[in-house]
Amino acid sequence: MSIGEVLVIGGGIAGIQAAIDLADMGFKVYLVERKPSIGGRMAQLDKTFPTLDCASCILAPKMAEVARNPNIEIISNADVISLVREKSGVFKATIKKYPRYVDEAKCTGCKACVEKCPAKDKLGAPDEFNEGLSMRKAVYIPFPQALPLKAIIDPNICLYFKLKSCRLCEKVCPTGAINFNDIEKIINLYVNAVIVATGYKFVDPRHPALSLYGYGKYPNVYTNIEFERLLDARGPTGGVLLRRSDKRHPKRIVFIQCVGSRDYRINPYCSAYCCMASIKQAILAKEHDPEVDTVILYMDIRAFGKGFQEFYERAIEEFKIKFIRGRPVKIIEDDKTKNLIVAYEDTLKGTIEKIEADMVVLALGIVPNTPAFLADLGLIEDGRPKTLDPQDPIATPIEGIYVAGMITGPKDIPDSVAQGSAAAVRAATYAISRREVVAYAR
DSSP states (O other): OOSOEEEEEOOSHHHHHHHHHHHHHTOEEEEEOSSSSSOTGGGGOSBOTTTOOBHHHHHHHHHHHHHHOTTEEEEOSEEEEEEEEOTTSOEEEEEEEOOOSBOTTTOOOOOHHHHHOOOOGGGSEEOTTTTTSSEEOSEEOSSTTOSSOOOEEOTTTOHHHHHSOOOHHHHHOTTOOBOTTOOOEEEEEEESEEEEOOOEEEOOTTOGGGGGGOBTTBTTEEEHHHHHHHHSTTSTTTTOOOOTTTOOOOSEEEEEEEETSSBTTTBOSOOSSHHHHHHHHHHHHHHHOTTOEEEEEESOOOOOSTTHHHHHHHHHHTTOOEEEEEEEEEEEEOTTTOOEEEEEEETTTTEEEEEEESEEEEEEOEEEOOOHHHHHTTOEETTEEOOSBTTBOSBOSSTTEEEOGGGGSOOOHHHHHHHHHHHHHHHHHHHHHOOOOOOOBO
């Protein structure tokens, strides 16, 4: 029997850590995730900095821990649409669970439906996990380590929903899990405490203030998360660096820092992760091809974390990565080669210089992913969650509601994990001090 109920909103690394810690303390945890699988952005990463450890080797065991813990219930493909405190003091969360068109109780994750689905290639849709660099089918499992490891059907491209034809997935499913009549469901939960760990969003590289970078106009300009997927052996090219325009190996890659960060037109603050992420990606590119020339155009190198300075120095000394303190002025494309000519101001020399690159990678700034219900509660200020004190970034002005991870501001993975654990302790302390009886309805 649980000692209380806690709702954790967001299935990234901070939410996962909070859920595990609370479940281990004896709480019943409801882990709500908007996407079909938990894992968050970390699931898309190839390696982590500064150790270059395999990201999935860290994340997958934690996801497995969530899966086997009887105190954790995952509610994926769902949004919390409202949160109110009842007179008794408990919180009522109203959750909208979107139709999956696959019965999670019956689906075994065998992928028989995925293999036979004809809605692929031009009939398919851009694969969200691979940032649109590959196509997925109408029925799919988001990624190999997905949790829950269950198929989901996209009604926007499914031939049955579009043309009332096909139904091949239904015929080949060995357990009869396909349910074309699935509908949206409303779930009401009553909990003692709430942790919001909904993560972050990248700045839109198509923002008018960022038009000089040519993203979306020039095929060989990539965002850093797209480049991360190219580096990953699970990615669209099997970990081989190939240009979008001609599938050729790049000879020179230019990484541009602070795209949408430290910019008063978009976000005035530093996004914290970008310097080390670009250094990591430049090192990995060198490991893939020692002959590739990697250049990082930076505003300032902010190596503030444990092992960061040593990582930066290693990039220079061992991998011969070039660092230029400069800001791009304009990027144009060579019509014949599809190479990119980057004009930039060298801020140490005070001169305008040019460099030609086969690929350009933009280190995008990030913004908190704040759910609408927080605004309804008056807990959003300047685009971020309100907290009681700058020295206490976890507690909000409403007792019993806590925040953790990237939603509180830019940070790296270890800091997100630490905040997830801290929020779990705070939520547990509050829940134990308020021993209301919680009833919940499905």
